[in-house]
Amino acid sequence: MSEKQRLSASVDAAVLAAAHAAVSEGRATNVSAWVNDALHRQAEHDGRLRAMDAFLQSYEAKHGAITEQEIEQATRRARERALVIRGKKPASSSQKKRRRGTKAA
Numbered sequence: 001m002s003e004k005q006r007l008s009a010s011v012d013a014a015v016l017a018a019a020h021a022a023v024s025e026g027r028a029t030n031v032s033a034w035v036n037d038a039l040h041r042q043a044e045h046d047g048r049l050r051a052m053d054a055f056l057q058s059y060e061a062k063h064g065a066i067t068e069q070e071i072e073q074a075t076r077r078a079r080e081r082a083l084v085i086r087g088k089k090p091a092s093s094s095q096k097k098r099r100r101g102t103k104a105a
Helices: 013-024 031-063 068-081 093-101
Strands: none
Touching: 013 031
């Protein structure tokens, strides 16, 4: 375990209430532990974002800038392959057109 250092910080009242709730519900041993865990998650998140930025810069240096059209195509393909857990999968635009154009007899 790493050495702990004291920290003084001002936080929003709602965040402090959430920390106290986590402690009273047994999800954290104390507010300091809750804050420490949150700071760890944020540091990991920031590291992932930096890694993604580095990857994109490297990719675009080799292949050129990613266009809006490429992003839209990738989004469309990802949505088509998505597994819907709850609810109904949104109808594609071609299915919507067919539904509008046909009426039940």
